[in-house]
Amino acid sequence: MLSINANRRSQLTELMSEHGWDLLVLYGHTWRKDYFRALVNFNFSGTHAAAVMDRSGEVRVITSDPWDAEALGVPYTPDFAAALPSRGKVAVAGKEIMQSRFTGAEQASATYAVEELRRVKTADELALIRQAAELSDRGYQHFAQSAEPGMTEYELVAETEAFLKRHGAEDNFMLIASGGTEVVGMKPPTERKLQPGDSVTTELTPQIDGYWAQICRTLVIGEPNAAQQEAYGIFAEARQAAQDSLKPGVNIADVAKATNDVFRKYGYGEYTGSKYTRVRGHNLGLHPDENPYVLEDVNYTVKEGMVVICHPNTYLPLSGYMVFGDTLLVTADGCASLNTTERKLFSK
Amino acid sequence: MKRGWITWDKAELPPSAFEARLEVVRKQLDVQGLPALVVYTDVWRSNQGRYLANFMPYWNRALLVVPREGASVLLCGLSPRVYPWIRSVTILDEIRPSQNIAQQLTALCTERGWTKIGVLDLPLLPSDLAIPNSVDVPWSAIHPEPDYAELAMYRRAAQIAREILEAELPNAAGLVDHELVARLELKYRRAGVEDLVILTTNGATPPLPPAGSTLTPTCAVSVAMEYRGHWVKIVRSGYAVSTQAEKTELLSGPYPYEHCTQADLPAGAIFAMMSRSSGDTYRQTAHGPELL
Numbered sequence: 327m328l329s330i331n332a333n334r335r336s337q338l339t340e341l342m343s344e345h346g347w348d349l350l351v352l353y354g355h356t357w358r359k360d361y362f363r364a365l366v367n368f369n370f371s372g373t374h375a376a377a378v379m380d381r382s383g384e385v386r387v388i389t390s391d392p393w394d395a396e397a398l399g400v401p402y403t404p405d406f407a408a409a410l411p412s413r414g415k416v417a418v419a420g421k422e423i424m425q426s427r428f429t430g431a432e433q434a435s436a437t438y439a440v441e442e443l444r445r446v447k448t449a450d451e452l453a454l455i456r457q458a459a460e461l462s463d464r465g466y467q468h469f470a471q472s473a474e475p476g477m478t479e480y481e482l483v484a485e486t487e488a489f490l491k492r493h494g495a496e497d498n499f500m501l502i503a504s505g506g507t508e509v510v511g512m513k514p515p516t517e518r519k520l521q522p523g524d525s526v527t528t529e530l531t532p533q534i535d536g537y538w539a540q541i542c543r544t545l546v547i548g549e550p551n552a553a554q555q556e557a558y559g560i561f562a563e564a565r566q567a568a569q570d571s572l573k574p575g576v577n578i579a580d581v582a583k584a585t586n587d588v589f590r591k592y593g594y595g596e597y598t599g600s601k602y603t604r605v606r607g608h609n610l611g612l613h614p615d616e617n618p619y620v621l622e623d624v625n626y627t628v629k630e631g632m633v634v635i636c637h638p639n640t641y642l643p644l645s646g647y648m649v650f651g652d653t654l655l656v657t658a659d660g661c662a663s664l665n666t667t668e669r670k671l672f673s674k
Numbered sequence: 675m676k677r678g679w680i681t682w683d684k685a686e687l688p689p690s691a692f693e694a695r696l697e698v699v700r701k702q703l704d705v706q707g708l709p710a711l712v713v714y715t716d717v718w719r720s721n722q723g724r725y726l727a728n729f730m731p732y733w734n735r736a737l738l739v740v741p742r743e744g745a746s747v748l749l750c751g752l753s754p755r756v757y758p759w760i761r762s763v764t765i766l767d768e769i770r771p772s773q774n775i776a777q778q779l780t781a782l783c784t785e786r787g788w789t790k791i792g793v794l795d796l797p798l799l800p801s802d803l804a805i806p807n808s809v810d811v812p813w814s815a816i817h818p819e820p821d822y823a824e825l826a827m828y829r830r831a832a833q834i835a836r837e838i839l840e841a842e843l844p845n846a847a848g849l850v851d852h853e854l855v856a857r858l859e860l861k862y863r864r865a866g867v868e869d870l871v872i873l874t875t876n877g878a879t880p881p882l883p884p885a886g887s888t889l890t891p892t893c894a895v896s897v898a899m900e901y902r903g904h905w906v907k908i909v910r911s912g913y914a915v916s917t918q919a920e921k922t923e924l925l926s927g928p929y930p931y932e933h934c935t936q937a938d939l940p941a942g943a944i945f946a947m948m949s950r951s952s953g954d955t956y957r958q959t960a961h962g963p964e965l966l
Binding site for chain 1: 931
């Protein structure tokens, strides 16, 4: 049966009225289901799905898979392209990811406007993100307990994925790395075996009913050496600087600057750029890597109700690549971590 | 998600297989009078890039450019920090950082003097990627049917899918669906599976993502899994299987590439034929479907 996000429906009908759109299409495909699920929270199994809403808020769902149609209780139309609306003033959220055969220049893009609405979470959405954050904490505990010398990276990922699925994760986004100062970033797991002295970095991102939360931590196999401890001190200070600066009304560029200034203070400013790191954080929600990114060249005014991970992850010559970060909820006067995992350099 | 072990075992998939595939591309470029073929790839649509270079973007997107003369070039949204890893699991050497892959493609075309290029399955490109002066090169033109190495990979994938699910399914009754999925996840990922989507049903609905239901002795489980770039799909059930296929899908990922009618499939097509209680992956032959 169709499960419609009533708050979003109301906001989207206002958006349609504001822009003079007759129909709003919220499109999703296998990788990016988020625009569709913002209104119809159904984890479709087929290749494509679209929710088509008119100005009255009436929603029609089109799926490319007959089993999805059956589960939703909607008619199945084998020709997905033909079922998409072609008349009237049509706007599409997710137009940019749509295959070009499905869309044309006459359709407006509603992508940015819908993403902007999605940035501030509803109470129901926040409840799911809290569940995902709680599972990320438990998942990290399992990850740290499971890691052993001699275990391959991909076996450790298998253990972690199984744990998260056992406890209700719909999916999980996870990267990993292991080793010493030669490690410059995270990637999918390899056959490398964990060794004493390794830094084992991971970001876990379980998804609950569509919504993602993330945690980043570093684990040392054995006792951390002096360089790893020194590096951790810098990362911890940078993570705290980000958390202290994240509040409604601030420019997200300033959150990135507060993070990076800690590295600069210790003489590691060059390691805050794109050569060594991607972003200093990002928004979370129905996609695990939403805009706005936390970067010094991204200007966006933070709003209460946003959910952001701030992670000063980067390479340092002291330690190799290290990661630390929590999922943060922007509150009325600051932010609160949704993670309860201890903020420390883990070791075992 | 693609969280499993991504590797390239050259004994399993020899470099000569890629050389032969690229030769087919070059011949097609000759036929169409084009200097290069552009292959779009992202987390979802990774199979064509994988076929030609063994490259899989575990995140982000990329364009693989196969020139008629010379080595392939990857225009890649991923960080240069992972390029050594990419080189270790692909045939690629030249990788260009590309936050904007369309812009980088334009720059490459200008640099090489290309005024017109081929794009693999042009109508399937994301609409934000405008590639000027491009010509469609359909997948079927460079991939008339799976080659020997590809078929061997599909057979291995299908074997892994069957062996693990058939070993676990007899123990499913009484388990919460999340628990069964966790047990399968652990075994499949340990076996080297890169990506995995598991759906279950007790019969009242089509197979769906787990939702906390207790499985009955007559439950059915659908597994879509990717082994080193090769997707297969199977369905098994604790009850008498239906032989009436409810859907037939050309495989390109965890989900169907397109639904199709089995009678219309070209020879060599890899497809899944499923009811909600049984299903397998096949190759279409002149004599009908061959179970993989």
